[in-house]
Amino acid sequence: MFRMLLDGLADYAICGDRDKADLLNDRMRACFAACGLGRLAVSGDNIVINVRGTLREDSAATPPGVTLGASSIRVYAPALHVDGDGYDQLNAILAAYDLDGDGAHVWIIPDGFMASLSPVEEIWEGEGGGYFSHESMCVLNTSARPTRCTLEVFFEDPERDPFTHAFDVAAHQSSHYRLDKLKADDGSPLIPKDCPVSYKITSLDTPVVVQGSRILTSGRGSEFGSFGTAMGWTPA
Known part of the structure; x- marks a missing residue:
């Protein structure tokens, strides 16, 4: 899924950040939902993407606001901030969240x-x-x-x-x-x-x-x- 996200960023490179975000959200809506993600915003090489879930209290390896290793992923309770080389680790980072269930409230x-x-x-x-x-x-x-x-x-x-x-x-x-x-x-x-x-x-x-x-x-x-x-x- 995150390879698709990288490909999308490349496909829409000619667009401004707002249009790029709109196109990616439209293109990957179903995929995001299946992975427990909401909408994303784009700022240059950075993205901020909502996570539909809560950060687990036992996720010592991914405390809120801490950059993980050499990658540039900052983990917050409601969202992920990804910068540059962090995309390949997103699947592992999502394991730190208890994701919301399917359906509606x-x-x-x-x-x-x-x-x-x-x-x-x-x-x-x-x-x-x-x-x-x-x-x-x-x-x-x-x-x-x-x-x-x-x-x-x-x-x-x-x-x-x-x-x-x-x-x-x-x-x-x-x-x-x-x-x-x-x-x-x-x-x-x-x-x-x-x-x-x-x-x-x-x-x-x-x-x-x-x-x-x-x-x-x-x-x-x-x-x-x-x-x-x-x-x-x-x-x-």
């Missing part, structure tokens, strides 16, 4: 609905098993940091107030969150059946990926079943 799923259970499904639910109607959220955290998430539930019924529920997702882990299992202190469901709702999930510590799914069963003995899934919308 905010996800919205506007369509939520859990149908009432049939008599058979009620038996299954009481026994703790069975294939019955419910919704769930899958939250994937690909970063090296755990994250605190909030689930906000909004109701179509104006008589119902929205509520917020918090949960954690560990680093490098996915969480499949059953929404029919959310209970109030008295044991009643926080999300009633046959009640149209919308969901907003916010990850406070790192971007995540959110997918919503719905299982709907119906008919005598719940012999008809369907499964639907949708990626959430994100403003990112």
Whole structure:
């Protein structure tokens, strides 16, 4: 990737620094994102590039603001300053960061609905098993940091107030969150059946990926079943 960056700097050598940066950011946007990098700025032979992550506290070999060896790389918490011969070491330097995960901090799923259970499904639910109607959220955290998430539930019924529920997702882990299992202190469901709702999930510590799914069963003995899934919308 950094050889491509050097080639790009050479390709656009005729341009001014600002145009050079714009062209490189456009050309390498996907590659930067895959490596945990943001946008870069160019000043002569120097670049400053944002790192989407945090510098690890145990990175003794790369303390903030220190030039490494003979190369000219200065490592800061949010960014790298690269001068001249430092490009070949950039991959190694990035290992000093806990990079942000894939996805976004905010996800919205506007369509939520859990149908009432049939008599058979009620038996299954009481026994703790069975294939019955419910919704769930899958939250994937690909970063090296755990994250605190909030689930906000909004109701179509104006008589119902929205509520917020918090949960954690560990680093490098996915969480499949059953929404029919959310209970109030008295044991009643926080999300009633046959009640149209919308969901907003916010990850406070790192971007995540959110997918919503719905299982709907119906008919005598719940012999008809369907499964639907949708990626959430994100403003990112």
